[in-house]
Amino acid sequence: MKIVVCAKQVPDTNEVKIDPVKGTLIRDGVPSILNPDDANALEAALKIKDVSPDTTVSVVSMGPPQATYMLKECIAMGADDAYLLSSRAFGGADTCATSTTIAAGIKKLGDVDLIFAGRQAIDGDTAQVGPQLAQRLGLPFVTYVQNVREVKNGKVIVERQLEDGYEVIEVKLPCVLTAVKELNTPRYMSVPRVLYACDEAEIKIWNEVDVELDPADCGLNASPTKVLKSFTPPPKGKGEILTGTINEMATSVVAKLKEKHAI
Amino acid sequence: MAVKIIAEKCIGCGICEKNCPFEAIKIENKIAVVLDSCTGCGVCVEGCPKNCIENTQTSMSNVDISLYHGVWVFAEQRQGKLMNVAVELLGEAQKLASEIGTEVCAVLAGDNVDNLVDELFEYGADKVYYANDPLLSNYTADGYTNVVFRAILKYKPEIVLLGATHIGRDLGPSLAVKCGTGLTADCTKLDIDPEDKKLMQTRPAFGGNLMATIVCPGHRPQMSTVRPGVMTRAERQPGRKGQLIDLKAELKFKFKDGDIRQSVLEVIKSTVELAKLTDADIIISGGRGLAPTPDEGFALLKKLADKLGGTIGASRAAVDSGWIDHSYQVGQTGTTVKPKIYFACGISGAIQHLAGMQSSDYIVAINKNENASIFEVADYGIVGDLYKVIPAIIEALDAQVA
Numbered sequence: 001m002k003i004v005v006c007a008k009q010v011p012d013t014n015e016v017k018i019d020p021v022k023g024t025l026i027r028d029g030v031p032s033i034l035n036p037d038d039a040n041a042l043e044a045a046l047k048i049k050d051v052s053p054d055t056t057v058s059v060v061s062m063g064p065p066q067a068t069y070m071l072k073e074c075i076a077m078g079a080d081d082a083y084l085l086s087s088r089a090f091g092g093a094d095t096c097a098t099s100t101t102i103a104a105g106i107k108k109l110g111d112v113d114l115i116f117a118g119r120q121a122i123d124g125d126t127a128q129v130g131p132q133l134a135q136r137l138g139l140p141f142v143t144y145v146q147n148v149r150e151v152k153n154g155k156v157i158v159e160r161q162l163e164d165g166y167e168v169i170e171v172k173l174p175c176v177l178t179a180v181k182e183l184n185t186p187r188y189m190s191v192p193r194v195l196y197a198c199d200e201a202e203i204k205i206w207n208e209v210d211v212e213l214d215p216a217d218c219g220l221n222a223s224p225t226k227v228l229k230s231f232t233p234p235p236k237g238k239g240e241i242l243t244g245t246i247n248e249m250a251t252s253v254v255a256k257l258k259e260k261h262a263i
Numbered sequence: 264m265a266v267k268i269i270a271e272k273c274i275g276c277g278i279c280e281k282n283c284p285f286e287a288i289k290i291e292n293k294i295a296v297v298l299d300s301c302t303g304c305g306v307c308v309e310g311c312p313k314n315c316i317e318n319t320q321t322s323m324s325n326v327d328i329s330l331y332h333g334v335w336v337f338a339e340q341r342q343g344k345l346m347n348v349a350v351e352l353l354g355e356a357q358k359l360a361s362e363i364g365t366e367v368c369a370v371l372a373g374d375n376v377d378n379l380v381d382e383l384f385e386y387g388a389d390k391v392y393y394a395n396d397p398l399l400s401n402y403t404a405d406g407y408t409n410v411v412f413r414a415i416l417k418y419k420p421e422i423v424l425l426g427a428t429h430i431g432r433d434l435g436p437s438l439a440v441k442c443g444t445g446l447t448a449d450c451t452k453l454d455i456d457p458e459d460k461k462l463m464q465t466r467p468a469f470g471g472n473l474m475a476t477i478v479c480p481g482h483r484p485q486m487s488t489v490r491p492g493v494m495t496r497a498e499r500q501p502g503r504k505g506q507l508i509d510l511k512a513e514l515k516f517k518f519k520d521g522d523i524r525q526s527v528l529e530v531i532k533s534t535v536e537l538a539k540l541t542d543a544d545i546i547i548s549g550g551r552g553l554a555p556t557p558d559e560g561f562a563l564l565k566k567l568a569d570k571l572g573g574t575i576g577a578s579r580a581a582v583d584s585g586w587i588d589h590s591y592q593v594g595q596t597g598t599t600v601k602p603k604i605y606f607a608c609g610i611s612g613a614i615q616h617l618a619g620m621q622s623s624d625y626i627v628a629i630n631k632n633e634n635a636s637i638f639e640v641a642d643y644g645i646v647g648d649l650y651k652v653i654p655a656i657i658e659a660l661d662a663q664v665a
Contacts, residue, residue, distance in 0.1 A: 013469055013615075095436070096445055124468055125595065126448035128436040131404065135440035138309065140524035141404055143433045157528070162429050163590060163598075164341075167401070168529040175524075182589070224445030224482040228463060230475040239626070239642035241633075249645045250655035253627055254663060256643060262603050262625050263545070263571060263660075 001055045001151075003045040004106055005079065006117035006133070007038040009063050009070035013122045034070045037118025039077075039186035040179040044148055045116050046078045047184065056080045060105050062090055062098060068203040076189035076197040083109070087207035092220030095124075099132035101218055104211035106137065114156070115176040119144055127178070134176035141176040142169050146183055266308060268295045272315035279307035279316060331421035331483040334360045337411065337434065338371040338383055338391075339426050341402075342530075345379050347496070347541060348426030352489060353386045354497035355453060356424060359462070362455040365421070368392060370414055372407055374400035384505040386497040392418065394510040398518045401527040402430050408437045409522060413514050415442055420484045422462050424453075427488035435488045444482040450489045451599075462487070471595050471618025492541040492599045493622075533590060540593065544603045545573025548593055548620075550580050552609015552630060552649055557586035563653050564608060570660055576600065578610045594619035608649045612637030629653070 011030045034042075042059065049055040059074040061067050062085040071082035085105045093101065106112060115134075120127035127143065134141035146166060147159040154173050159166045161180055189197075208218050216222065242249040257263045275293030287301040295307075295316070308316045336352040338345060349369070356367045369388040371379055374397045383391045394410040411434065415423065423438070425431035427449045439446035452465035456478075462485040465476045479485045510516070540546065547568045553560030564575045576598075577591040593600055595615035605623035610616060612628070612635055620626070621640050628641035629649045638644040645652050 011469075013472065094445060095448075096439065099440065124448075127432045128439070128446060128448055131433060131436040132440045135408075135437050138306075141437075142525060143404075144429050160429075162530075165530065165532040167527050167531065169403075169525050169527055171525045224443075225447055225477050225479050228476045228478050230468070230473055232472065233467070233474050238639055239644060241638065241644040241646065246645075246647055246651050246655045247658070249647065250652060250659040251662070253643050253645065254656060254659040257604060257625060257627075258663065260625065 001048065001052060001113045002109075002111065003048060003055060003057045004109060004112050004115045005038070005042045005045045005057060005059045005074070006102060006115065006129070007042065007059050007061045007070065007074060008035045008118070008121045009033070009061065009067040010035045010121050010123045032066070032070065034073055035118050035121045035123075037120060037122075037179055037181060039118075040181055040183045041116035041118045041177075042074055042077060042079060043184045043186040044145075044177070044179055045114075046187065047148075048114075048151060049078065058083065058109060060102060060109070061085065062093075062101050062105070065205070068205070071203045072197040072201065073189065075201045075203075076194040077187055078190075078193060081201070081204070083204045083206060085207075085211065086205050087218070089208045089213075089215045089218045092223065093218065094223035094225045095126050095128035095132055096224055097217075097219055097222040099129050099136055100222060101208075101211070101213065102129065103133050103136040104213045105206060106133075108206070108211050111174075113174050114151070115139070115174070117176065117178045119178045119180050130176060130178035137176070139175050140171050141178070142171055143178040144180050145177045146180050148177070148183070266297055266301060267317045268297060269315040269317060270294055272313050274313055274315075276312065278310055278312060282306050282310040326481075326483050328421070328481070328483050331419045333366050333368050333390075333418070333420045334363070334422045335368045335370055335392075335415075335420040335424065335484070336388070337423065337425040337431065338369040338379065338388075339428060339430055340371070340373050340376055340379055341430075343373065343376050343379070345382055346426060346428065346491075348428060348431075348489070348491040349383075350386050350496045351491065351494040352424045352426060353383070353388060355489065355494040356422075357387045357497060359422065359453060359455055362457075363421070363460050366390065368418075368420065370394075370411055372396075372399045372410055374398075380507055385499050385501060385503045387500070387503075388505055390506045390508060392508045392510050394516075396511060396518065398523060401530065402434075403523050403525045403527060404433055404437055405523040405525055406518065407434050408441060409518075410510060410514070410516060412438055412441045413516060414510055415484060417514060418508075423484045423486045425486070425488045427490045431488050435486060439486050442482075442484065442486075444484060444486060445477075445479040446486040446488070447477045447479070448488050450487045451493050453487065453489070453494075461485070467595070467618055471614050490599045492601060533588065539574045540576055540591070540598045540600055543574040543600070545571045545606075546576045546593070546600055546602045546604075546620075546623075547571075547573055547606040547608065548576035548578060548610060549587075549608050549649075550578035550610030550616075551584070552611075553581060553586065554584075557581065557584070560609070560650070561587060563650065564606075567606070567653055567657055570657055571604075573602070573604075578607075578616050579613070580610075607637050607641070608653065610637055611635045612640065 059082040117130040144161040146161040149157040366389040368390040369383040372394040447464040628637040
């Protein structure tokens with residue numbers, strides 16, 4: 001079985017802080033990581049490989065050249081090979097253009113049985129590229145996969161997470177599945193794989209020519225949405241820190257909420 | 264139409280006619296002819312044995328945007344019940360439509376959900392586009408994409424709004440690619456540019472650290488998913504009527520084998536009621552500070568919630584620790600809430616959490632650490648042990664009543 005995992009290198013937004021004086025983002029020193037949902041996507045693929053060793057797992061990403069470090073991490077976790085779609089032409093892409101580029105990369109890999117992606121990346125939180133990619137490849141998809149029940153006879157049965165429960169869905173292969181964190185616990189990198197990833201594994205870098213895309217279909221040129229402006233949200237004015245004994249504070253907060261007719 | 268037959272190569276075998284999901288190809292004089300109902304889906308291109316069909320890639324770019332009118336709301340329903348977010352979107356759609364000077368429409372898909380049509384009129388829809396089919400009973404990406412896409416193609420709305428639910432966030436991207444247009448996810452604010460009437464879509468990025476306003480200037484429709492709980496619900500006007508458009512008749516669609524590639528085998532409801540958090544006037548949320556006795560902690564929060572007629576919520580830390588179900592999670596990756604009062608108990612106030620609750624009317628923060636970021640957004644802050652503070656608040660409430 002041939003599996004492709006889509007992954008993205010993202011800044012660890014949990015580490016992003018706001019400059020309390022200027023109200024701007026402090027990006028310095030924020031580490032870049034493998035997007036958390038994508039780690040679940042990779043783990044799901046590796047689990048299939050664990051039981052069917054003839055499975056190959058390839059990781060595909062789009063991003064700047066430094067994303068190769070993240071792809072080496074994927075190889076150290078157990079992926080067989082990794083491909084980075086990287087070119088100036090891909091810059092400024094919205095999700096629509098991103099999905100075109102990644103779809104072209106996957107097409108170049110040939111016939112694929114199953115594609116896993118993370119539900120969403122923590123820097124954009126859009127959850128759009130997975131289904132858009134599927135639509136471009138003409139494949140069926142299921143998002144928010146919280147459990148892969150079985151993969152056999154050219155079909156996969158998965159549980160799709162809903163806000164108020166889940167549904168059990170059967171879908172034919174090939175297809176695209178997007179993973180949520182409840183799907184699994186990503187494995188650690190193993191020492192031999194880390195050594196292999198650092199010393200031997202080569203991350204192939206493809207540009208628009210390699211994946212046979214017209215520059216007009218990539219990046220900013222091919223993005224229907226444009227960012228008009230971005231800004232840091234205005235901080236809500238700091239309120240009042242109550243003082244006194246616990247009972248005094250409790251009485252005071254109840255009185256204040258009463259006064260505002262909130263209770 | 265988006266595909267072209269290369270007449271010199273076509274042998275009139277008819278495979279494309281059979282393959283076409285939309286009955287948009289006919290063989291005439293031993294040559295395939297593409298009809299107006301072609302959606303450009305490309306199924307015929309892949310299936311042609313002689314490679315004589317070309318995809319001409321007429322995505323809707325450079326479309327004549329003056330042809331697109333009306334604000335559409337995807338009327339998401341589950342098991343025949345209209346989702347709250349659909350009513351919120353109808354409220355927002357009325358605001359947008361009046362600024363543009365156009366109509367509000369709802370697009371509804373399901374199996375015998377006729378009763379929802381009147382509900383949608385009463386919530387402000389001028390028109391309801393209704394696709395009624397047994398195969399639309401449960402949401403499937405293929406089934407819903409197919410029918411909503413064809414409705415968009417035919418009726419050309421300028422704006423399409425969907426709830427940013429697990430269904431809307433599945434359907435939205437799929438539709439956007441089919442329509443060749445852009446989609447902005449998880450919007451928290453929508454405005455109309457007073458000059459050119461374009462939709463300005465504002466959304467949080469970077470885990471809520473940054474807001475971005477996004478436009479879709481050259482493509483139609485302008486599509487957004489909107490977070491539940493953010494927009495103001497439409498007022499219900501009993502007896503209000505509108506125009507019903509039966510999509511099945513108008514689009515002459517019927518599903519064929521293989522059109523819907525996902526099949527829903529089973530739907531399992533969790534024990535938690537979905538609407539509780541977004542509807543609650545008062546939410547008492549707990550976080551890491553409930554340790555080391557989280558069960559006791561949530562029981563205490565529940566006691567306060569019951570006293571105030573509210574419900575309990577949780578931070579991601581509490582959910583990730585396995586103390587409480589994901590459906591209680593408030594924040595960027597959970598539910599966005601804006602109750603009258605939000606009690607944050609033992610929650611430090613990670614930016615992702617703040618993004619989901621900071622528009623609450625009043626925020627009360629209880630935390631042992633006086634430097635916790637939650638105090639930055641709190642109206643009233645109490646530095647102290649929640650296990651002592653909450654019982655004191657319950658006592659103070661009892662004293663008020665007495």
